[in-house]
Amino acid sequence: MSDTFLHGRTALVTGSTSGIGLAIAQALAAAGARVAINGLGSADQVAAAIAAVDAAGNGGAGSASTKHFSADLRDAEAIDAMMAELSAWSGGGVDVLVNNAGIQHAVPLAQMPVQKWNDIIAINLSSAFHAMRLAMPAMAARGFGRVINIASVHGLVASKDKAPYVASKFGIVGLSKVAALEYAAQGSRESGGITVNCICPGWVETPLIEPQIEARMHGGSRDDGVRNLLAEKQPSLRMTLPAEIAALAVFLCRREAHNITGAALPVDGGWTAQ
Numbered sequence: 416m417s418d419t420f421l422h423g424r425t426a427l428v429t430g431s432t433s434g435i436g437l438a439i440a441q442a443l444a445a446a447g448a449r450v451a452i453n454g455l456g457s458a459d460q461v462a463a464a465i466a467a468v469d470a471a472g473n474g475g476a477g478s479a480s481t482k483h484f485s486a487d488l489r490d491a492e493a494i495d496a497m498m499a500e501l502s503a504w505s506g507g508g509v510d511v512l513v514n515n516a517g518i519q520h521a522v523p524l525a526q527m528p529v530q531k532w533n534d535i536i537a538i539n540l541s542s543a544f545h546a547m548r549l550a551m552p553a554m555a556a557r558g559f560g561r562v563i564n565i566a567s568v569h570g571l572v573a574s575k576d577k578a579p580y581v582a583s584k585f586g587i588v589g590l591s592k593v594a595a596l597e598y599a600a601q602g603s604r605e606s607g608g609i610t611v612n613c614i615c616p617g618w619v620e621t622p623l624i625e626p627q628i629e630a631r632m633h634g635g636s637r638d639d640g641v642r643n644l645l646a647e648k649q650p651s652l653r654m655t656l657p658a659e660i661a662a663l664a665v666f667l668c669r670r671e672a673h674n675i676t677g678a679a680l681p682v683d684g685g686w687t688a689q
């Protein structure tokens with residue numbers, strides 16, 4: 416039988432209609448949490464994500480199924496409304512907040528559309544600030560809370576052609592460290608404390624990186640594109656699977672992880688060891 420240590424806890428995973436966020440939502444549900452998802456997509460995609468999280472075991476002991484929030488995270492007022500509704504739905508605020516939503520646009524700095532800069536900073540960075548400022552006071556009051564921000568190796572090192580993405584990811588690493596310090600002394604070993612960490616993946620097999628795979632196919636197959644991408648920076652030459660990122664996120668939610676805070680944890684096959 417699986418360990419449902421998050422039974423009785425509520426989690427919000429942003430950007431969880433796809434990729435890493437969906438895998439984290441499923442893993443938290445399997446660990447017993449009541450999970451709310453958020454993200455864009457067609458009605459079918461949203462329904463499929465809800466079904467996948469329900470199937471993973473959402474609600475633990477038969478409570479209401481997965482809730483989807485359609486908030487566009489570029490809109491601070493929509494985030495406010497989502498967090499207020501979430502508080503009412505969960506009966507007092509979220510215990511686990513995973514800021515995962517993110518977008519990418521890879522072109523040289525001088526050709527970066529200003530709107531792309533604004534959108535990437537809003538979704539990848541500002542939305543995490545808004546969700547954290549609204550969720551963390553209630554975590555402190557309960558003595559337990561987990562904020563897991565999905566940054567990137569690009570929160571630790573740069574690559575060319577990714578100015579707003581790298582800026583947003585370095586930003587979220589800094590934001591997380593500040594919040595970790597501000598909340599470090601809240602709660603106790605017994606209650607689990609409040610921790611704030613970043614996970615910093617290298618290449619993960621999701622729709623986000625498809626354009627970058629295609630750009631490296633050079634007339635060959637998709638496998639050639641993947642091989643080229645990995646050879647450039649990820650020494651393991653293996654992609655990470657979304658479920659592998661999710662497994663780390665679940666570990667960070669455990670009570671015994673109470674002293675892991677303010678960390679930026681690479682899952683990058685050695686990328687940032689170079």
Ligand code: NAD
Binds near residue numbers: 455456488517539
């Ligand atoms: P993905 O494209 O599969 O999923 C992105 C999610 O964000 C989707 O659910 C999408 O609907 C949501 N989203 C996008 N714009 C939104 C908006 N305006 N409002 C609300 N939701 C929005 O991508 P992924 O690879 O799973 O990426 C998830 C996170 O992981 C991102 O922050 C990304 O930067 C990070 N990351 C990914 C990789 C990788 O190789 N895939 C590597 C490092 C970091």
